[in-house]
Amino acid sequence: MKAVVYEKYGSPDVLELKDINKPIPKRNEVLIRVYTTSVSAGDWRLRKADPFLARLFNGLFKPRRVKVLGFELAGVVEEVGEKVQSLKRGDAVFASCGLRFGGYAEYACLPANELISLMPSNMTFEEAATVPVGGLTALRFLRQNNVKANDKVLIYGASGSVGTFAVQIAKSFNAEVTAVCSTANTRLVSQLGAHHIIDYTQTDFLKAETRFDFVFDAVGKTSKSACRHLLKPGGKFITVKGSPKSRPDDLSTLKEMIEAGNLITVIDRRYTLEQIREAHAYVESFRKKGNVVINIIPGQEQQQL
Missing domain, CATH: 3.40.50.720 (NAD(P)-binding Rossmann-like Domain)
Structure with a gap:
C-alpha cells in the first residue's frame, strides 16, 4: 500500500510517499480503508520534533515509534479482528488515531474503542475526518x-x-x-x-x-x-498546551451534535497524498482557517453516506 513515511526529523521535505506493507488487524482491531485524513499541529510538530520533548516520545535522533503520521481519519472498515463486535466490514467510520498516528496511508489498523465511531450521517468523509482532533x-x-x-x-x-x-x-x-x-x-x-x-x-x-x-x-x-x-x-x-480529561462518550457526543445540526467543520484547503509536503508547509505557516484535509481517495468533498 502507499503511505507517507518519514525517517528523520525536519522540514516537510522529509516526508516521502512509499510502498509499505499493508497492516493486519489484531484481535481487537479493525482495518480501515482510509478515504481522508488531515494535517494537524500534532502532525507537523512530531515531524519537526517541535518541541524537543517529542524526541523522547518518538526517538531521540530519528523517528522510531511513529513513522507514518496522520492523527485522524475517515474511511470504511475492511476487516475486523475476531474480538471486535462494535463494528463490521463496510461500516463508514471516523476516528482519532491517538499516539499511534498512521492516517497518511491507504490502510490503517486501529483499536475498536471509544476513539472510533460510525460516521455522522450528514457529513462527507472529508468533513468527518477533520472532527476528531479539533x-x-x-x-x-x-x-x-x-x-x-x-x-x-x-x-x-x-x-x-x-x-x-x-x-x-x-x-x-x-x-x-x-x-x-x-x-x-x-x-x-x-x-x-x-x-x-x-x-x-x-x-x-x-x-x-x-x-x-x-x-x-x-x-x-x-x-x-x-x-x-x-x-x-x-x-x-x-x-491547548494542557491535557484535557477524556470521557468514553466524547466522540459519540460530537456525532450527536453534528447530526443535530449544532456542529460543522471548516475546511480551508484540500490536498492529495502526493501533495503532503505542500500541505504541511501551509499548516505550519499558521495561516489556515479551520482544517486542511488530505484526500487519499479523490472526490471526498462530494461523497456522503
Whole structure:
C-alpha cells in the first residue's frame, strides 16, 4: 500500500510517499480503508520534533515509534479482528488515531474503542475526518472546566481547528462567546455563532473591558499571566498546551451534535497524498482557517453516506 513515511526529523521535505506493507488487524482491531485524513499541529510538530520533548516520545535522533503520521481519519472498515463486535466490514467510520498516528496511508489498523465511531450521517468523509482532533480537544477542555449557560467565554484563536469547534460547542452550551481572530476570519466565526468578535489586527484583545468566566487559548500563543486581568474572580484560563480529561462518550457526543445540526467543520484547503509536503508547509505557516484535509481517495468533498 502507499503511505507517507518519514525517517528523520525536519522540514516537510522529509516526508516521502512509499510502498509499505499493508497492516493486519489484531484481535481487537479493525482495518480501515482510509478515504481522508488531515494535517494537524500534532502532525507537523512530531515531524519537526517541535518541541524537543517529542524526541523522547518518538526517538531521540530519528523517528522510531511513529513513522507514518496522520492523527485522524475517515474511511470504511475492511476487516475486523475476531474480538471486535462494535463494528463490521463496510461500516463508514471516523476516528482519532491517538499516539499511534498512521492516517497518511491507504490502510490503517486501529483499536475498536471509544476513539472510533460510525460516521455522522450528514457529513462527507472529508468533513468527518477533520472532527476528531479539533473537536475532541475543544469538547474535552470545555467539559472539563464545566462551561455552562450564560458563562462569558473568550476564545483566542477562534478561526483555527480547535477554535472553530470551541466557538460552536460553547454556543451549544448556551455560553456567551467572544471570538478573537483576524479581519479575514470575522465573517467565518460570526457564522459559527460567536456573539462578539475582537479583530486582533485592529484591537488588542488583552485590553478588552469585559471580564470573562473563561479565557480559552485555542492556539497556545498566550499565557495565564497575560490574560489574568480578563478573568472574573474565580474565572479560569484554559490552554491547548494542557491535557484535557477524556470521557468514553466524547466522540459519540460530537456525532450527536453534528447530526443535530449544532456542529460543522471548516475546511480551508484540500490536498492529495502526493501533495503532503505542500500541505504541511501551509499548516505550519499558521495561516489556515479551520482544517486542511488530505484526500487519499479523490472526490471526498462530494461523497456522503
